[in-house]
Amino acid sequence: MSQLQSVTLDEIKHLVSDRALEGETMLLNMGPQHPSTHGVLRVLLELDGETIVNSIPDIGFLHTGVEKNMEAKTYTKAEVMTDRMDYLNTVGNNLAYCLAVEKLVGLDVPIRAQYLRVILAELQRLASHMVWLGTSALDLAAMSNFMYTFREREIILGILEMVSGQRMMTTYIRPGGVWRDVPAEFVPAVRDLLKILPKRIDEYESLLTKNPLFIDRTAGIGIISGADAIRWGLTGASLRGSGVNYDLRRFAPYSSYEHFDFEVPLRTDGDVRARYLVRIEEMRQSIRIVQQALDKLPEGAIRSSNHKFVPPLRSEIGTSMEALIHHFKLWTEGFDAPAGSVYVAVESPRGELGVYLEGDGGPKPYRVHFRTPSFDNLQVLPVLAKGTLVADLVAIIGSVDIVLGDIDR
Amino acid sequence: MSTIDEVITHLAEKFGAVISEFAGEKSLTVPAEKMLAFAQYLSDEAGFELLSCVTAIDYWPQETPRFHLAYRFNSISRNLSLNVRVPVPGVRPVADSLEKIYYNANWQEREVFDLFGIKFEGHSDLRRILMPHDWQGHPLRKDYPLGYEEPQFTFNFDEIDLRKPYAKNRDGA
Numbered sequence: 263m264s265q266l267q268s269v270t271l272d273e274i275k276h277l278v279s280d281r282a283l284e285g286e287t288m289l290l291n292m293g294p295q296h297p298s299t300h301g302v303l304r305v306l307l308e309l310d311g312e313t314i315v316n317s318i319p320d321i322g323f324l325h326t327g328v329e330k331n332m333e334a335k336t337y338t339k340a341e342v343m344t345d346r347m348d349y350l351n352t353v354g355n356n357l358a359y360c361l362a363v364e365k366l367v368g369l370d371v372p373i374r375a376q377y378l379r380v381i382l383a384e385l386q387r388l389a390s391h392m393v394w395l396g397t398s399a400l401d402l403a404a405m406s407n408f409m410y411t412f413r414e415r416e417i418i419l420g421i422l423e424m425v426s427g428q429r430m431m432t433t434y435i436r437p438g439g440v441w442r443d444v445p446a447e448f449v450p451a452v453r454d455l456l457k458i459l460p461k462r463i464d465e466y467e468s469l470l471t472k473n474p475l476f477i478d479r480t481a482g483i484g485i486i487s488g489a490d491a492i493r494w495g496l497t498g499a500s501l502r503g504s505g506v507n508y509d510l511r512r513f514a515p516y517s518s519y520e521h522f523d524f525e526v527p528l529r530t531d532g533d534v535r536a537r538y539l540v541r542i543e544e545m546r547q548s549i550r551i552v553q554q555a556l557d558k559l560p561e562g563a564i565r566s567s568n569h570k571f572v573p574p575l576r577s578e579i580g581t582s583m584e585a586l587i588h589h590f591k592l593w594t595e596g597f598d599a600p601a602g603s604v605y606v607a608v609e610s611p612r613g614e615l616g617v618y619l620e621g622d623g624g625p626k627p628y629r630v631h632f633r634t635p636s637f638d639n640l641q642v643l644p645v646l647a648k649g650t651l652v653a654d655l656v657a658i659i660g661s662v663d664i665v666l667g668d669i670d671r
Numbered sequence: 672m673s674t675i676d677e678v679i680t681h682l683a684e685k686f687g688a689v690i691s692e693f694a695g696e697k698s699l700t701v702p703a704e705k706m707l708a709f710a711q712y713l714s715d716e717a718g719f720e721l722l723s724c725v726t727a728i729d730y731w732p733q734e735t736p737r738f739h740l741a742y743r744f745n746s747i748s749r750n751l752s753l754n755v756r757v758p759v760p761g762v763r764p765v766a767d768s769l770e771k772i773y774y775n776a777n778w779q780e781r782e783v784f785d786l787f788g789i790k791f792e793g794h795s796d797l798r799r800i801l802m803p804h805d806w807q808g809h810p811l812r813k814d815y816p817l818g819y820e821e822p823q824f825t826f827n828f829d830e831i832d833l834r835k836p837y838a839k840n841r842d843g844a
Binding site for chain 1 (some may be wrong): 693694696698720721722723724726728730740743745749750751752754773774775777778779782786795796798799801802803804810811815817
């Protein structure tokens with residue numbers, strides 16, 4: 263370490279073809295500051311003319327040691343780190359982590375809190391798909407869509423701010439329920455949004471779905487079969503674009519998703535266009551779920567009354583000695599979780615977001631691991647990109663919808 | 672074989688695995704030397720097509736086993752999930768790579784290697800993945816500090832390095 267080490271081709275020579283070693287094909291570096299890599303991703307390309315022979319993704323530029331940091335914090339304090347991994351799915355990250363904590367300590371969540379979680383998680387999915395749609399179309403030089411999708415995304419971020427005070431890093435979902443009840447303006451605001459969204463999604467589609475240029479750039483590119491996609495650990499809309507019906511909201515329902523009626527959109531082509539169509543349809547299904555959850559939203563408690571784990575309401579502290587003690591204990595040392603491990607997975611906008619959480623009997627997690635969807639989805643890039651043109655690589659990276667903060671953690 | 676309990680009982684008998692239960696979910700502890708055959712059976716016979724997650728846990732200062740590898744397998748066709756744990760010793764930590772069976776084990780195992788220093792035999796590309804390629808040590812090990820280290824500069828790097836107890840390659844990993 264005292265002297266700088268240089269990177270040589272030796273380290274990666276088993277990943278390129280023999281022709282690269284003889285100088286017959288060209289090695290080209292793409293990123294990590296390339297705008298179409300959706301973050302800080304570096305891809306080393308082996309090119310034969312314009313055709314990609316091999317591609318080697320290089321990640322880790324955003325590695326911040328989230329898992330190690332969480333081991334040094336109490337269960338409650340560690341939660342704020344989860345927002346900062348996948349910054350387009352902050353509510354979903356909180357949800358996955360809270361579900362894991364609740365399973366570890368055995369907490370029940372009131373039904374109103376579960377419905378609020380579903381509403382916010384689906385709004386977040388819509389916002390995430392809007393960012394994906396805007397940016398991946400922008401990569402293919404369709405500029406106007408970006409403006410339209412970000413216009414609607416602002417409304418969703420405004421709703422998140424309304425309930426939590428934060429546009430992105432909400433930490434609104436807490437172990438045992440949610441932070442506090444939604445304000446009176448919340449339901450009307452979401453209903454107003456739902457009124458305009460279906461038309462707006464039609465509008466996005468009218469710009470792209472039947473656009474011959476867009477079809478040329480997406481159809482038949484980056485193909486993967488369903489069986490291969492599973493073996494490569496692809497999940498989420500990218501897997502469903504290959505015709506595999508795997509959606510964790512159906513596979514292992516959490517947070518009362520089983521109460522809602524929705525379809526899991528599937529496509530069998532397995533190309534960039536199929537993944538695009540699946541995500542568009544998913545946005546419509548998310549609207550359906552939010553609509554149902556709003557209609558059925560029950561009154562009642564918004565967090566568990568088990569005050570060994572969940573802080574009492576602020577108003578109780580002034581009148582109840584017990585509430586004051588619980589408040590003090592929870593905010594100074596936190597709660598103890600039993601020794602044991604759980605794995606909980608939720609359907610993030612990108613796929614299976616899993617949390618492995620292990621407790622050791624103390625107030626801090628012994629080990630937290632996030633199985634992030636982008637990590638496995640990016641891994642398949644060399645398979646998708648083999649034999650395509652350099653320009654198509656941009657379309658493919660866009661279509662698997664990666665977030666580098668989610669990959670590097 | 673339909674419910675997960677029956678699958679687990681069957682697998683435990685066949686591979687000499689130990690069943691444990693926590694929070695209403697059972698998991699199997701499989702000996703490291705049988706893991707490859709176990710995974711092959713899961714994939715070919717038992718219909719677990721998807722390897723969701725590979726990770727490790729460090730139980731330092733305990734040495735045998737110091738690490739546990741934790742796997743999560745899903746069967747999409749049968750709607751089942753299975754937790755598997757594999758103990759790995761602290762001295763020369765080595766496990767079999769599942770890359771040939773589940774392709775996505777490639778990066779997942781690279782991450783475990785990078786952050787825990789567990790080597791995977793039969794892995795095609797065992798390089799660091801998240802940390803810089805010339806990094807010393809494995810950050811998620813419990814004997815690796817979280818900050819509070821003496822800062823090293825160019826002029827005193829070697830001097831401080833000598834008295835630094837952590838972040839060294841004790842086993843050449």
